[in-house]
Amino acid sequence: DGGITQSPKYLFRKEGQNVTLSCEQNLNHDAMYWYRQDPGQGLRLIYYSQIVNDFQKGDIAEGYSVSREKKESFPLTVTSAQKNPTAFYLCASRLLSGANVLTFGAGSRLTVL
Amino acid sequence: ILNVEQSPQSLHVQEGDSTNFTCSFPSSNFYALHWYRWETAKSPEALFVMTLNGDEKKKGRISATLNTKEGYSYLYIKGSQPEDSATYLCASNRDDKIIFGKGTRLHILP
Numbered sequence: 043d044g045g046i047t048q049s050p051k052y053l054f055r056k057e058g059q060n061v062t063l064s065c066e067q068n069l070n071h072d073a074m075y076w077y078r079q080d081p082g083q084g085l086r087l088i089y090y091s092q093i094v095n096d097f098q099k100g101d102i103a104e105g106y107s108v109s110r111e112k113k114e115s116f117p118l119t120v121t122s123a124q125k126n127p128t129a130f131y132l133c134a135s136r137l138l139s140g141a142n143v144l145t146f147g148a149g150s151r152l153t154v155l
Numbered sequence: 156i157l158n159v160e161q162s163p164q165s166l167h168v169q170e171g172d173s174t175n176f177t178c179s180f181p182s183s184n185f186y187a188l189h190w191y192r193w194e195t196a197k198s199p200e201a202l203f204v205m206t207l208n209g210d211e212k213k214k215g216r217i218s219a220t221l222n223t224k225e226g227y228s229y230l231y232i233k234g235s236q237p238e239d240s241a242t243y244l245c246a247s248n249r250d251d252k253i254i255f256g257k258g259t260r261l262h263i264l265p
Contacts, residue, residue: 075253084161084244084257085199092251100252132198141187143201144246144253 044069048133048147055120055127055154063118063150065133071145072138074116078102079130088131091116092138120152128154159247161256168235169264175231176259178245182226187248190219190230193258194241202230202243235263 046067055061065074073092077085087100091110105124110116116135120127130151134144160179168174180188187206193199203212208223216233232239242258 077255082257084159085246085255087252087254090252098251101254141204141206141248143189143204144191144199145201146198148198 046133046135046145046147048131048150051148051150053150053152055152057154058122060119060121061127061152063120063131063133063152065116065118065147066114067116067135067145067147068114069135069145070113071135072113073136074110075134075136075144076100076106076108076116076118077132077134079132085132088118127152159245159254159256161243161245161259163259164257165260165262167262167264168232170235170237172235173231173233174235174261175229176243176261178228178230178256180226180228180245180247180256181249182223184249185223185226185247188221188223188228189246189248189253190228191244191246192241193244199244204248230259232261235261237263237265239263 049064075090076088086102089108091097107119132149133147136142136144162177189204190202191199203219205221210221212219218231221228240263242260244258246253246255
């Protein structure tokens, strides 16, 4: 079945450590997105990529980094520079031809201890 | 309007009643407006994407309208059922970004 796989589902990290969240899709979608959700907030855009080897900052990119070396993969690294990394992270993808909706992964919950 | 705004933030509706909520978005550089339903412990699922002023979309008991000139969209649910309990998110697709509102949390009361 086609879909988006995020891993790990739960992750605990000590302060000062970098962590990488995985996002893989087999939908042959062009664009991929990372969002963060905090209690009482909507989904806030961290980074997005429309094509391999290219990506753009979203509204809250500080303290995060991404790469897009393959069409199927868009990993997100939460660096130690991110002040409040504890959150729920959602990855999504979509086709770019026409107005197409996002397909979401199941999410990764990161807790910094 | 610079951001995507949704109202109300939370809503309690009696089972069987109809309801609606609002999404306001920047009308400049508009490309598309998305609606998603997000149930607890699941991923957000797409309901509609609309692009043209005056667009109306329908899926069962749920429908949506779009006004791109004034920058708003309404989502309607007719005859609410317990399974409609969820958070409803709208998102504006402009300048290659997809920006979400904070959502409307809908609770259906038995």
